[in-house]
Amino acid sequence: MLDTPASAAPFRLTSLAHGGGCGCKLAPSVLRELLAEQPASTGFANLLVGTETGDDAAVYQLDDDTCLIATTDFFMPMVDDPFEFGRIAATNAISDVYAMGGRPLLALAILGMPLGKLEPAMVREILKGGAAIAAEAGIPVAGGHSIDAPEPIYGLAVIGTARPEQIRKNSTAFAGDALILTKALGVGIYSAAFKKEKLSPAAYDEMIASMTTLNRVGTALGRDAAVHAVTDVTGFGILGHGLEVARGSGLALEIEAAALPLLGDARALAQAGFVTGASHRNWASYGEGVRLPDGLPEAERHLLTDPQTSGGLLVAVAPDAAERVLSDIRAAGFPRAAVIGRVVEGAPAVAVI
Numbered sequence: 001m002l003d004t005p006a007s008a009a010p011f012r013l014t015s016l017a018h019g020g021g022c023g024c025k026l027a028p029s030v031l032r033e034l035l036a037e038q039p040a041s042t043g044f045a046n047l048l049v050g051t052e053t054g055d056d057a058a059v060y061q062l063d064d065d066t067c068l069i070a071t072t073d074f075f076m077p078m079v080d081d082p083f084e085f086g087r088i089a090a091t092n093a094i095s096d097v098y099a100m101g102g103r104p105l106l107a108l109a110i111l112g113m114p115l116g117k118l119e120p121a122m123v124r125e126i127l128k129g130g131a132a133i134a135a136e137a138g139i140p141v142a143g144g145h146s147i148d149a150p151e152p153i154y155g156l157a158v159i160g161t162a163r164p165e166q167i168r169k170n171s172t173a174f175a176g177d178a179l180i181l182t183k184a185l186g187v188g189i190y191s192a193a194f195k196k197e198k199l200s201p202a203a204y205d206e207m208i209a210s211m212t213t214l215n216r217v218g219t220a221l222g223r224d225a226a227v228h229a230v231t232d233v234t235g236f237g238i239l240g241h242g243l244e245v246a247r248g249s250g251l252a253l254e255i256e257a258a259a260l261p262l263l264g265d266a267r268a269l270a271q272a273g274f275v276t277g278a279s280h281r282n283w284a285s286y287g288e289g290v291r292l293p294d295g296l297p298e299a300e301r302h303l304l305t306d307p308q309t310s311g312g313l314l315v316a317v318a319p320d321a322a323e324r325v326l327s328d329i330r331a332a333g334f335p336r337a338a339v340i341g342r343v344v345e346g347a348p349a350v351a352v353i
Contacts, residue, residue, distance in 0.1 A: 011080070012080045013077045013079070013080045013081075013082060013085060013118075013122070013152065014077050014078065014079065014080055014194075014195055017076035017077055017151045017152060018076070018151065044060075046060055046061045046062075047059070047060055047061075048060065048061055048067060048164070048167060049100070049167070049169060053169065053170055053171040053244065053247070053248035054170070054244050054248075055100070055169055055170045055171070055231070055248075056071065056095075056096040056099040056100055056170065056231055056232055057069045057070060057071035057096045057097060057099070057100050057102075057160075058070045058071070059100060059162075059167055061164055064164070065163060065164075066161055066162075066163065066164075067102075067161060067162050067163065067164050067167055068159065068160075068161060069096075069097050069100050069102040069159065069160040069161060069162060069167075070157075070158075070159055070160075071093070071096035071097060071157070071158050071160075072093065072110065072155065072156070072157040072158070073089075073092055073093035073095075073096060073155050073156065073158075074089065074093070074110045074112075074153055074154060074155020074156070075089060075092075075153065075154075075155060075309070076151050076152060076153055077152055077154075078191045078194070078195075078309060079191075079194065079208070081125075082122045082123070082125035082126045082129065083125040083126070083128055083129040083132075084129060084208055084212070085126055085129060085152075085154065086125065086126040086127060086128060086129020086130040086131075086132070086133075086154060087129040087130065087132060087133045087211075087212045088129075088208075088211045088212060088309060088310055089126075089129075089130060089154045089155045089156070090107070090129065090130035090131075090132075090133035090134055090155075090156055091133050091211060091212050091213070091214055091310045092155070092211070092234070092309055092310035093107070093155050093156035093157075093158050094107070094133070094134070094137050094139075094156065094158050094214060094215075095214070095215045095218075095232045095234075095310060096158065096232065097158050097159075097160035097218075098214070098215040098216055098217070098218030098219060098232075098313070099168070099215065099218050099230050099231055099232040099313055100160070100162065100167055100168060100169075100218070100222070100230070101162050101166045101167050101168035101218060101219065101221060101222020101223075101230065102160035102161060102162035102166070102167070102218075102219065102222065103160055103161060103162065103219050104137050104138075104139045104158055104159070104160040105139060105159050105160055105161060106139050106140055106141075106142045106158075106159055107130075107134050107139055107140070107141045107142065107156040107157065107158045107159070108141070108142060108143050108144045108145070108156065108157045108158075109127065109130060109141050109143070109144030109145070109146075109154070109155075109156060110144060110145060110153070110154065110155045110156060110157060111123075111126075111127070111144060111145070111146040111147070111153070111154055112146070112147050112148070112149030112151070112152065112153035112154075113146070113148065113149060113152055113153075114148070114149060114150055114151060114152060115148045118152065126152075126154050127141075127154075130154065130156065133212065133214070134156070136214060137214055137216065139158075141156070144156075144157075162219075162222055166222035166223055167222065168218075168221060168222050168227060168228075168229060168230040169229060169230075169248070170229055170230070170231035170241075170244055170245050170248050171229065171245070171248025171249050172228050172229045172248075172249060172316075173228055173229040173245055173246075173248075173249040173251060173316035173343045174228050174249075174251075174316070174318070174343065175251055175343055175344060175345045176318075176319050176342070176343065176344075177228055177229070177316040177317055177318060177319065177342065177343040178316070178317050178318075178319050178322035178339050178341075178342055178343075179242075179253065179255070179314065179315070179316055179317075179339065179340050179341040179342060179343065180313075180314070180315040180317060180322065180325065180326055180329065180337060180338065180339055180340065181233065181238065181260065181261060181312050181313075181314055181315075181337065181338060181340045182215070182217065182312035182313045182315070182329055182334045182336075182337045183210055183213070183233075183261070183308075183311055183312025183313075183334065183336060183337075184210065184261040184262050184263045184266075184312075184336045185233075185237075185238060185260060185261065185262055185263065185266065185303060185306055185308060185311070186262050186263035186265075186266025186267075186269075186270075186303065186306060187207060187210060187211060187263070187306070187307075187308045187309050187310075187311065188237075188275070188276045188278065188279060188306040188307040188308065188309070189263075189266050189269045189270050189274050189275060189276070189302065189303070189306050190203060190204075190206075190207040190263060190265070190266065190269065190274075191207070191276065191309070192269075192274040192275055192276050193265075193269050193274040194207070196274070198274065199265075199269075200265070202264075203263070203264065203265045206263055206264060207263065210263065210310070211309055211310040212310070213310075213333065213334075215232060215312070215313055216332075217313070217328075217329055217332040217333070217334060218230060218232075218313055220328070220332065221313070221315060221325075221329075224317075224321075224325065224328075226317050226318040226320075226321035226324075226325060227315060227316070227317050227318075227325060228316045228317065228318065229245060229249065229315070229316040230313055230314070230315050230316070231244065231245060231313070231314050232311060232312070232313050232314070233308050233311035233312055233313070233314050234307070234308050234309065234310070234311050235278060235282075235307040235308070235309075236282055236286075236307070237279070237282050237304060237305040237306050237307055237308065238255065238260065238304055238306075238308075238314070238340075239255075239282070239286065239290050239304045239305055239350055239352075240282050240285070240286055240305070241314055242255060242314065242350045243286050243289050243290065243348070243349070243350050245314065245316065245343075246289075246343075246348040246349060246350055247289075247348040249316075249343070249348075250348060251343050251344065251345065251346065251348065252343070252344050252345065252346035252347060252348060252349050252350070252351065253341060253342075253343055253344070253349075253350045253351070254341045254342050254343075254344055254350075254351050254352075254353055255304075255340055255341040255350060255351070255352050255353070256340055256341050256352075256353055257293070257296075257300065257304075257352050257353070259338055259339065259340045259341070260303070260304075260338070260340050261336040261337070261338045261340075262303065266303060266306075267299070267300075267303065270299040270300075270302045270303055270306075271297075271299040275299075275302045275306070276306070276307055278307040279302050279305045279306050279307065280305075282305040282307065283301065283305045289348070289349050289350065290304075290349065290350045290351075290352065291349060291350070291351040291352065292304075292352050293352060293353065296352070304352065312334070312337070315329075316343055319342070322339055326338070326339060341353075
């Protein structure tokens with residue numbers, strides 16, 4: 001392995017953060033405990049999606065033709081280039097609107113910076129990066145809020161819209177559906193290697209390209225009647241977000257390990273021990289809901305629990321339309337998209353086969 005790319009900033013932005021990207025997310029078990037006594041949102045007839053199934057965004061129906069989609073996402077840096085950090089965080093936040101089948105309209109910035117530890121020029125670069133991705137998505141960053149914080153934090157609150165029939169939840173998969181994943185896995189593993197200055201320049205570029213690719217194909221998926229459910233794969237890894245689909249839909253998922261698309265060096269880096277703390281926390285949180293093949297090496301399990309930052313979409317689609325939808329997704333700019341499994345009858349769980 002080579003050292004960190006020479007283009008990285010001499011001052012390591014990541015040195016100010018105890019974690020980075022979606023690896024900062026609370027473990028699924030902790031999140032469930034914190035939300036356990038929150039009041040139910042079922043008393044609001046127009047609230048189509050709330051907190052019940054851990055979906056990607058809230059959805060409120062305004063009238064017969066329009067639903068409002070609202071989401072927020074922010075985290076600490078996982079790269080040292082402030083402009084790239086801004087791009088990654090913005091791509092990740094906007095993804096939740098796409099995952100609901102919607103079209104983003106505008107964003108508000110969320111900024112927390114350790115005063116006295118970062119030059120204003122670096123903070124401006126973070127904001128520029130976020131604005132650049134918002135512009136790519138065709139939306140403005142129309143305002144926001146900032147605070148003095150002990151660690152650098154950046155993200156967006158994003159508003160979008162969709163017609164009611166275009167909303168795609170994570171809880172509406174059907175038995176027999178094929179499962180498609182649009183991006184390769186391994187971002188968390190790459191980030192662990194980057195933090196230890198053991199990620200090659202080519203792998204760094206691969207990581208940045210993946211994390212800054214907008215999931216805009218989700219808008220088109222929302223218009224496709226063969227697509228039944230969608231979620232984006234982020235901090236809980238493919239197993240955690242797959243388990244959310246299984247539990248929400250009251251069905252089981254089968255994931256073919258050999259079919260999973262991986263970033264080029266992900267397996268080798270995992271075997272070399274470059275994994276995040278979030279990967280361990282993820283498995284401890286939901287491992288009881290997963291069945292793994294006998295004798296699966298620990299490194300292979302880490303590929304399945306690896307936290308993704310600005311990951312791909314997990315799509316449940318009618319089996320007779322799977323090849324067409326896969327072709328459409330690839331044509332939309334996701335060449336690594338693949339059919340990775342299926343939805344089956346059974347108690348909610350995920351089986352890796």
